[in-house]
Amino acid sequence: MKPVKEIAKTISASGLKITPQRIAVIQALEKLEHPRAEEIIREVSEQIPGLSPTTVYNTLDALVSKKIIRKVHTEADVMRYDAIPDHHHHLYCMQSDRMDDYFDPELDKLLEDYFRKKNIKGFRLKEVKLQLMGEFENKDKTSVEKNA
Amino acid sequence: MKPVKEIAKTISASGLKITPQRIAVIQALEKLEHPRAEEIIREVSEQIPGLSPTTVYNTLDALVSKKIIRKVHTEADVMRYDAIPDHHHHLYCMQSDRMDDYFDPELDKLLEDYFRKKNIKGFRLKEVKLQLMGEFENKDKTSVEKNA
DNA sequence: TTCTAACTTGTATTTATTACAATGTAGAAA
């Protein structure tokens, strides 16, 4: 676990104020593995009785905006559905929340070859999904179609 | 848009019963782009007044389990956080909801080269995130560490 | 045509997250 001093420095360097809550949140983030907010709240509450869940949400948002931590696995907080069951990836723009399909058999082949050679210890790989994060160059939904 | 007949056949072939609600949900899925449940509910409600949101959720779950459609962008419905701001990917097991970090500079290099050559029309790519879906071979959290 | 498992509905809950007003405090400036 990182020393408190170092954590404090990181917080301070980003322009945020150092508070016991923030330090504890970062410590929890390091101790737990990809925790959800609720787990962090539970963990931090042990050290800081009377902690408000709102504080944890605020803190997480603040840390994310300063790029000290990341949100993972999803950018939007809701489930989305896809009518196309064939294997494909997604282009996604966080600003607009727009998502387009991306087909690229050449890339799939490349990845397949790569992971056939590379063995990930302790993990049986079944499927590789890519999220291509970026920005769409115009608003027209049909402009990026089946990206060949 | 696919003809109703074909949609009906797909539903039937999977062992599910053909209902107006299910056909309308699939049509909505094709019309809308990666809709969230709420958008589907709104769309389908126009054709089927008195539609229950529960039906849409049930239908989506049924279609997903039959692999007629997919859930995208997230498998769990909650936000998760990551203390490591460095670029890395994730190993994820849907069954256990376990997620591990995955570092692979060689792969990143490969992808960087690939996308430098390949220009995605209408999209300015900023970051490539991989979700490696599969199963962990044992329950020990520390067994898959910094996967070299 | 009958019958039953499968499906839909509607209400009530649960749970994650956000809004907001009041209070408290970190840390810059005096």
Added chain:
DNA sequence: TTTCTACATTGTAATAAATACAAGTTAGAA
């Protein structure tokens, strides 16, 4: 060190996505 204020925290309440469940309905097999 003390003061001061913008930034943080708290707590309550509201919102919204998703689920549970009991009751009624229907697809489609027999």
